[in-house]
Amino acid sequence: MRLPNHQMIMEVMLYKEGIHEGEKLALIFDTVMNECKDNLSKQPQYDFGLRKIKHLITATGRLTRKYGDDLNDTDSMFNTLLTHLVPSMVPEDISTFEGMVKKHFPESKVHVSEEEIT
DSSP states (O other): OOOOOHHHHHHHHHHHTTOTTHHHHHHHHHHHHHHHHHHSOOOTTOOOSHHHHHHHHHHHHHHHHHHGGGSOHHHHHHHHHHHHHGGGSOHHHHHHHHHHHHHHOTTOOOOSOHHHHO
């Protein structure tokens, strides 16, 4: 049995949510999720599978639609990753995760709080 191509699934879901940079962001998002699986500690509350991916992409699309031109697609994804994943992380993993995300989104800054995304 073959494994699903997460990057392609992410790309389609991003375009479906109205994200214009779907191909680029799918590659970055897939890389971040794989790095999370590989580099963060194993915790029962961590979920980096397709269900979580779907949730994060839907939240990214919602944020992009809400802020329009004030927040580009890359910043929307950066904000969504930080506001949705960090609260469930153990303190030892937060700095590792933030470093991974900032490495892939070097120009992005947190613009919105979690309450504004949900």
